[in-house]
Amino acid sequence: MSTFRLRAKVRVKSGPAQGQTGRVIDVEDTRVDDGSDPHVYLVQLARPTRLVTLTAAQMERAR
Numbered sequence: 001m002s003t004f005r006l007r008a009k010v011r012v013k014s015g016p017a018q019g020q021t022g023r024v025i026d027v028e029d030t031r032v033d034d035g036s037d038p039h040v041y042l043v044q045l046a047r048p049t050r051l052v053t054l055t056a057a058q059m060e061r062a063r
Helices: none
Strands: 009-012 021-029 039-045 050-054 059-061
Touching: 009 039, 009 050
Parallel strands: none
Antiparallel strands: 009 021, 009 059, 021 039, 039 050
16 A cells, blocks of 8 residues: 655556656545555646546556
């Protein structure tokens, strides 16, 4: 279970935006007791510029 900080640069690992990079701009705590990451992240993608919501499993840190 990993967590990402605001403004962390991330790369999308799965979904329609796979391979794109962006920055985390907001985090929502969903608190579901199923053992998964309780956070949903709002990510602003670089190109094309748009906002997407992702879970930690759908992204990784970009360098």
